[in-house]
Amino acid sequence: MPALKTILEAALLAAGEPLSLERLAALFDEYERPERAALRAALAELAADYRGRGLELVEVAGGWRLQVPAAYARWVSRLWEEKPGRYSRALLETLALIAYRQPITRGEIEEIRGVAVSSAILQTLKERGWIRIIGHRAVPGRPALYGTTREFLDYFNLRTLGELPPLAELRDLDSLDAEAHSSLHQRNSS
Amino acid sequence: MPALKTILEAALLAAGEPLSLERLAALFDEYERPERAALRAALAELAADYRGRGLELVEVAGGWRLQVPAAYARWVSRLWEEKPGRYSRALLETLALIAYRQPITRGEIEEIRGVAVSSAILQTLKERGWIRIIGHRAVPGRPALYGTTREFLDYFNLRTLGELPPLAELRDLDSLDAEAHSSLHQRNSS
Amino acid sequence: MDDASQVLARVRGEPYTQVPQDLYIPPDALEVFLETFEGPLDLLLYLIRKQNLDILDIPIARVTEQYMEYLRLMEAQRFELAAEYLVMAAWLAEIKSRWLLPRAPAAESAEQDPRAELVRRLQEYERYKRAAEELDALPRLGRDLFPARAAPPSCDAQRPQPAVSLAELLAALRAALERAERHSHHTVSREALSVRERMSQLLARLDAVHFTQLHELFDPAEGRLGVVVTFLAVLELIREALLELVQNQPFAPIHVRLRGVG
Numbered sequence: 001m002p003a004l005k006t007i008l009e010a011a012l013l014a015a016g017e018p019l020s021l022e023r024l025a026a027l028f029d030e031y032e033r034p035e036r037a038a039l040r041a042a043l044a045e046l047a048a049d050y051r052g053r054g055l056e057l058v059e060v061a062g063g064w065r066l067q068v069p070a071a072y073a074r075w076v077s078r079l080w081e082e083k084p085g086r087y088s089r090a091l092l093e094t095l096a097l098i099a100y101r102q103p104i105t106r107g108e109i110e111e112i113r114g115v116a117v118s119s120a121i122l123q124t125l126k127e128r129g130w131i132r133i134i135g136h137r138a139v140p141g142r143p144a145l146y147g148t149t150r151e152f153l154d155y156f157n158l159r160t161l162g163e164l165p166p167l168a169e170l171r172d173l174d175s176l177d178a179e180a181h182s183s184l185h186q187r188n189s190s
Numbered sequence: 191m192p193a194l195k196t197i198l199e200a201a202l203l204a205a206g207e208p209l210s211l212e213r214l215a216a217l218f219d220e221y222e223r224p225e226r227a228a229l230r231a232a233l234a235e236l237a238a239d240y241r242g243r244g245l246e247l248v249e250v251a252g253g254w255r256l257q258v259p260a261a262y263a264r265w266v267s268r269l270w271e272e273k274p275g276r277y278s279r280a281l282l283e284t285l286a287l288i289a290y291r292q293p294i295t296r297g298e299i300e301e302i303r304g305v306a307v308s309s310a311i312l313q314t315l316k317e318r319g320w321i322r323i324i325g326h327r328a329v330p331g332r333p334a335l336y337g338t339t340r341e342f343l344d345y346f347n348l349r350t351l352g353e354l355p356p357l358a359e360l361r362d363l364d365s366l367d368a369e370a371h372s373s374l375h376q377r378n379s380s
Numbered sequence: 381m382d383d384a385s386q387v388l389a390r391v392r393g394e395p396y397t398q399v400p401q402d403l404y405i406p407p408d409a410l411e412v413f414l415e416t417f418e419g420p421l422d423l424l425l426y427l428i429r430k431q432n433l434d435i436l437d438i439p440i441a442r443v444t445e446q447y448m449e450y451l452r453l454m455e456a457q458r459f460e461l462a463a464e465y466l467v468m469a470a471w472l473a474e475i476k477s478r479w480l481l482p483r484a485p486a487a488e489s490a491e492q493d494p495r496a497e498l499v500r501r502l503q504e505y506e507r508y509k510r511a512a513e514e515l516d517a518l519p520r521l522g523r524d525l526f527p528a529r530a531a532p533p534s535c536d537a538q539r540p541q542p543a544v545s546l547a548e549l550l551a552a553l554r555a556a557l558e559r560a561e562r563h564s565h566h567t568v569s570r571e572a573l574s575v576r577e578r579m580s581q582l583l584a585r586l587d588a589v590h591f592t593q594l595h596e597l598f599d600p601a602e603g604r605l606g607v608v609v610t611f612l613a614v615l616e617l618i619r620e621a622l623l624e625l626v627q628n629q630p631f632a633p634i635h636v637r638l639r640g641v642g
Contacts, residue, residue, distance in 0.1 A: 002242075002244070002261060002262065003242075006242070006243050006244040006262075007244060007262060007265050008244070009243060009244030009245065010244030010245065010258045010259070010262035010265065010266050010530075011244075011262075011265060011266050011269060012528075013203075013244060013245055013256070013258055013528060013529055013530035014258045014262075014266045014269060014529070014530060014531075014532035014533075015269055015529075016206065016527045016528070016529030017527060019269075023269075026268060027265040027266070027268045027269070028265065052192075052193075052196070053196050053199060054192070054196040054197065054198070054199030054200030054201075054203060055199065055200065055203050055528045065527065066203075066527070066528040066529075067521075067525045067526060067527055067528050068200040068203055068204045068525060068526040068527075068528055069200070069525070070519045070524040070525055071192065072192065072196075072197060072200035072201075072204075072526075073523070073524050073525075073526075075197050075200065075201060075217040075218065076200050076201050076204045076217070076526055077523075078216060078217045079201060079204060079205050079209075079213070079217070084522045084523040087516065089418050089509075089512065090418055092512035092513075092515055092516050093418060093508055093509060093512040095512070095515065096508050096511040096512040096515050097508050097511075099511075099515070100508065100511055112501075112504055112505055112508060113418060113419060113421070113505060113508070114419040114420055114421035114422070114464055114468070114501070114505060115418060115419030115420075115421075115462065115464050116462075116464075154521070155520055155521050156515065156518045156519075156520050157518065157519050157520065157521070157525060158518075164511075164515070165511065165514040165515075165518075167507050167508075167510075167511055168506070168507040168510050168511075170500075170503050170504070170507065171435075171436055171503065200526075203526070203528035203529065203530065204526035204527075204528065206529040206530075206531070207531075245530045255531055256530040256531065257530050257531035257532075257533065258530050258531065258532050258533045259533060260533045260534070261533075262533055263533040263534070266532055266533060267532075267533075269532075275542050276542050277542045277544060279552060279555070282544065282548055282549060282551075282552035283552040283553065283555060283556040285544075285549060285552070286549050286550070286552045286553035286556060287553065287556060289549070289553075290553060290576075291576065292576055292577070292579070292580045293576075293579055293580055293583055293622075301560075302556060302557070302560045303556050303559065303560070304559055304560065318541060324580050324583040324584050325583040325584075325622060325638060327620070327621070327622060328621045328622060328639040329621070335583065335622070337580035337583070337584070338580070345544075346546050346549070350574070350577060351574065351576070351577035352574045352577065354546075355546065355550055
């Protein structure tokens, strides 16, 4: 029998998508099935093996994924004629609001952005599998509440929502005088 | 700049398909593009690196391909294992009639069941290794006679066909239901 | 108490004449320019950030003036502005008028700054605008990161065989027999079972070419019952014309073989 870590390596490469610990354990017959601790240890070993190589092992929401590190994008992206699409600001802002403020209704998104949210944007986000309706607010009209999905986290290389960049702090108007003064001072001296 | 072999590794992993030397060379800007000999040498190095690992580099018609060695098929194939299906009523009735009335021809099964027995059903049962043709009836057309196999007995944990529940018990439908229910219950709770 | 010109002068001290330069956009680029704003909050943030103004201390009169100037430019181009821009214009005008209103010193601290709500909304929008930019900068699949894969070994996707319980088999038989009985009078009897099994065994053992001595079929180890079962099986096979029995002369050994093709 090959080493545990190389079996995991083979499975992760063949899958080409994140595999959870449960799915990795299910590769083995019951009598030879490794404990979770053994799986974790083998995964850690693998991750170390890949240091300095053209692949890395990361844990994202959907499980463990083998991927080509960003440092190689310069060469690897040449494989495809088509460049990856860019997302509009409207789409990204809508997605950010859903990610940070979920569950959130379309009306609430519009209130914060100060403009209408097009149905096309919500449709695109749904089709990409990044957002879904996770309920309805108990107010007249029962508007849909949106939240992000596991695929959203996987796509952005995140394990949990907690790994999103922190939101900027809101400053209070009362702190105006003191703060305005010191920030002016800093700006002038820098 | 990362080592040449790790760039090639990254590209081959991201491509997920064979890459020719030309395509590999095209990943590089002209000023940094390696010679074919250098590419070949780097690929040979990679192939050596993968010895004993869950992946291997092979040269195929379309170029160079990373693949999971056949030795890992046992575990990797579990990734795509489907959920077990269920047999149709028609199949179960056919199997039951063959078990209790062997040797029996297809025509006789059809006569009892009152409907045609599809070839697919007999094929499935044969492939499962539960029935086989044990002779031919000496009547016009020489229809095949079906019987059950050793594997059939093994599967149902029977030593002989005589251990099949007696048909008389079948008359008492209520008790059978109760029994089937309790045996199912036992299985679920064990 | 501040008035409009004081507010202008206090912040950064930029001359007012610079503002239209900031705002100047070639007419043919106007539409494109509008596209780049994600609404009135975004436009206001642009005006504030462009001039390095403190969001907590917006020179409301000046910013309102710039905002209106922008709308006038748009209108001159007969560009159809989204309603949100006009709503904001009305709101700004209202804040400005309240801001310029002289306030009683005693009430000053208790009274809310008329800009407070605007500042809150601008900050709130800006933090998500930033968040969107940071989200866009996160490494993502297909642009920065690529799933690593290798061709799987050839393995036929195994589909586990369905499970069948004896109870299911019995239920199936019961159903089939019930149906049969409703139609005709097939009888499937229990006692034939062991005989039937022996019939199958005999069929598997014998062939149509070679004769086998009948006594070889009987296994004394099975005891009397076994012999009887075998005997009944042979009789049944003969009755069903599956077996043929040959005896060359009386008391000679009896041979059996399967009934051949002809």
